[in-house]
Amino acid sequence: MAWNPRVERIAPFRVMSLLETAQAREAAGHDVIHLEVGEPDFPTPEPVVEAGRAALSAGHTRYTPAAGLPALREAIAGHYAEHFGAVVDPRRILVTPGASGALLLASQLLAGPGDRVLMADPNYPCNRHFMALAGAEVDAVPVGPESAWQLDAGLVEAHWRDTTRLAMLATPSNPTGHMLDAGQLAAVAETVAARGGHLLVDEIYQGLCFDLEPLSVASLNADAFVVNSFSKYFGMTGWRLGWLLAPEAAVEPLARLAQNVFLAASTPAQHAALAAFTPECHGLLEARRSELGRRRDALLAGLSRLGLAPSLPPQGAFYLWLDISRVSRDSEAFCRALLEEENVAITPGTDFALHGGEHHVRIAFTTGEARLEEAVSRLERFLARR
Helix, strand or coil: CCCCHHHHHCCCCHHHHHHHHHHHHHHCCCCCEECCCCCCCCCCCHHHHHHHHHHHHCCCCCCCCCCCCHHHHHHHHHHHHHHHCCCCCHHHEEEECHHHHHHHHHHHHHCCCCCEEEEEECCCHHHHHHHHHCCCEEEEEECCHHHCCCCCHHHHHHHCCCCEEEEEEECCCCCCCCCCCHHHHHHHHHHHHHCCCEEEEECCCCCCECCCCCCCHHHCCCCCEEEEECCCCCCCHHHCCEEEECCHHHHHHHHHHHHHHCCCCCHHHHHHHHHHHCHHHHHHHHHHHHHHHHHHHHHHHHHHHCCCCCCCCCCECCEEEEECCCCCCCHHHHHHHHHHHHCEECEEHHHCCCCCHHHEEEEECCCCHHHHHHHHHHHHHHHHCC
16 A cells, blocks of 8 residues: 655664563563663652642543643743743643654744754754654754764754755753753854754753763753653653744644644643642652762663763763774664573663664663673673673
8 A cells, every 4th residue: 555655764763673572581480670661660759649649639631722831831931940940931841642743843844845954963853753753854963972862063064955944953862862052052042043044952861971061952042942841851751742942933833733642631631740840749840850860870880891882971861872983884683682691671772773783782771780790791791702
């Protein structure tokens, strides 16, 4: 049968096949260490769970406005003011079904046939796939340690074309965990504005920073579009809730899109998310951030012992982007063999990078230090046999 040809441009997530195999091994009695999926082992914070229960008990199960619960939009605006010094009108915030919903709205508004979109390579694959679904062409710019694994102003200037409409950044980045500082972020925004383009920033891992203070482009540029989520820092993955911060002129067309694409985000989830901004919840989330920092350091120490630690440690998120070229040039085969031989599940770099993914892997430090140390021991055994 003939399908929309744009769908053919969407590659499968290789990690999902690997996850399925890992779960099958687990069901068969093997002790699998899961370092493949971007979901820490922390549960949703109890204040959020309690707020969700209370919302259901109170009958908060009817539609909210398409742009989201007004109280939640105000709470998100307050979050920008308190933590980033950014004055954001709540009307500029649209609450969405996950960050994916926000990315869908942004891609449909900003990109179309004949447009080109700049983004770093490696990158979260859905970023380029959403642009492809909009009919745009993605210019995936290879980045590495020399630009701290980020699309900086110099790269934007070098790769901008007459038909480029949009530049997309991710800070902290998935899969590398690297960030742009305030000066770098402002320079990209200025470069894009000088060329009459739009800037879209993925800040999904924004609160999970270890070496730099969390930063939002909203405090630097009111014209930038920002995608964020309750999944990562706030620990609400399965609640499927995110938001899009947009310039004032874009709010009305985005609201029309939201009305037609998904009508509204989950009402109970929105009520639950209000508790994410309480002082009690913030303290818990900051403790988790510190724990993730300790996990990062433990994993780096173990990999350093094996001579595999990255030259630039990740500054945020909960991933290591690891160059395995001295032991393998086939990251998919490497990950399959590591799972089959040592029951350690990690992600092949080909899920994220169009250039060089075959000799990189992503490791998610989403489990405790003892399990990470055990994973390093198993990796050492695995490498010794090669």
